[in-house]
Amino acid sequence: MSLVLSMVAGEPSGDLLASRIIQGIRARDSGLQASGIGGPEMQQQGMQLHYPMDDLSVFGYVDALKNLPRLIHTYLRFRSSVLKLRPDVFVGVDAPDFNLRLEHHIRQRGIPTVHFVGPSIWAWRYERIHKIREAVSHMLVLFPFEEEIYRKEGVPVTYVGHPLAAQIPVQPDKLQARLRLGLEPDGKVLAILPGSRASEVAELAPRFLQAASLLQKEDPALRFIVPLVNEARQAQFNVIAQRYPVKNLHCFRNRVADHPIAWDIMEACDAALVASGTATLETALFQRPMVISYVLTPLMRRLMEWKAGQDGPSLPWVGLPNVLLREFAVPELLQEAATPANLASACVRALTDTTYIAQTEEKFRQLHRELNRDTARLAAEAILATAQR
Missing domain, CATH: 3.40.50.2000 (Glycogen Phosphorylase B;)
Structure with a gap:
């Protein structure tokens, strides 16, 4: 059976990263069914958009507070749709405030979760590792030194490199x-x-x-x-x-x-x-x-x-x-x-x-x-x- 994939990317850099992932999976599974929140790059790779990534785009804490009702509405509706779909795996690309919360909820209900782009716990708020451990089935990281951090904390992890270096x-x-x-x-x-x-x-x-x-x-x-x-x-x-x-x-x-x-x-x-x-x-x-x-x-x-x-x-x-x-x-x-x-x-x-x-x-x-x-x-x-x- 073909893989059923749900994804969320919240900004242009994440949209580009996610589109590369879809491309990589489709090379191994031509029948891939992908849906979620994203942008034009993901859509170009055949992903069905439930919401555009602009619905998640905020710049800083002040902007986030102003748009909190809209963000909560989008989160709740999308969470419900993921639980109804029950994909084989959920992939959250960056956007940690949105994705880690969502990943925690759906993983508790039996859906495997992958998070791509580890939050910068090495610089700010290391204690987030405990929430990450509960929310994420597997972490994909951009930088080599991050692999040791997550492995030490018991989070399955893979260093995948930074796609910018190939581009x-x-x-x-x-x-x-x-x-x-x-x-x-x-x-x-x-x-x-x-x-x-x-x-x-x-x-x-x-x-x-x-x-x-x-x-x-x-x-x-x-x-x-x-x-x-x-x-x-x-x-x-x-x-x-x-x-x-x-x-x-x-x-x-x-x-x-x-x-x-x-x-x-x-x-x-x-x-x-x-x-x-x-x-x-x-x-x-x-x-x-x-x-x-x-x-x-x-x-x-x-x-x-x-x-x-x-x-x-x-x-x-x-x-x-x-x-x-x-x-x-x-x-x-x-x-x-x-x-x-x-x-x-x-x-x-x-x-x-x-x-x-x-x-x-x-x-x-x-x-x-x-x-x-x-x-x-x-x-x-x-x-x-x-x-x-």
Whole structure:
């Protein structure tokens, strides 16, 4: 009999990961029946959508509180539909607040559960491991060090690698990327990536642009390239750029293609000034030196501290490249340290220190090799094995 699969992904990155899993399972079971909550990538792989993933998309605690009635309504209706369907296995992709709660409920009623993308318990709220152990039949993790954590805690786990490592070229081509963007091939280029959320752009873009202005005083030929994820972020950034004007500033909107415009930006630049998040890992996979920064508003900081029960991450690093390498391979300038002067000074080294640049590129090449696994096959095999058990 063909596998009956239920899945939930709550945002674009999860939609892409989930679509790869569906593809991997369908290669082994052509009659696969998949349904759940997701986006266009999952739908393209033949999944029937009960709800679009936009119904789960919230940004931060404040947005979650505003949309709580809608989220609860979606959760209860979808939970009921899963119990009625009784799939062979349920796969939750990221979205831990929604998925782990759902996985706990349905696993208690005899449905095997797989969770893909382990919550960052290694940085925040390690005590969540106890709920995970009850909710998850099998955990799929993106990073090698996570496997030991879950195995030690008695949670069946498989390291499947990070699919970005298979999608991003092992040998980036800076010249071709610049030609695709319509940039002159020569000269230094700094990428500015202030994040995809309104709150991130509001906090980081002014600091990043002021740092760019300081850099330009030292090197008037320096160029800056900025990816913006949608029209709203572009409009927001343009207003900020008018307050903090910078010459040789080129902005690019996200486009529908085989990869995001941000990847062209990362491949084309010499170094990047980037908001902490997945973009730091992508920049590392493109083997570019970077300066990582992040600033939380006082309200968001208090909410995170309240929810986590701690005033900061339990690791000394915040940026994913540093977490994976277990060292400060690239600088992190957070909160009060994220001044324009500090950011500019760190960028100078990333752009001009040839020894440091070569060492950083080699570390990132090794990281790329370590994360490059056949993620779709490994995930599919673990999910099928869980369903059979």
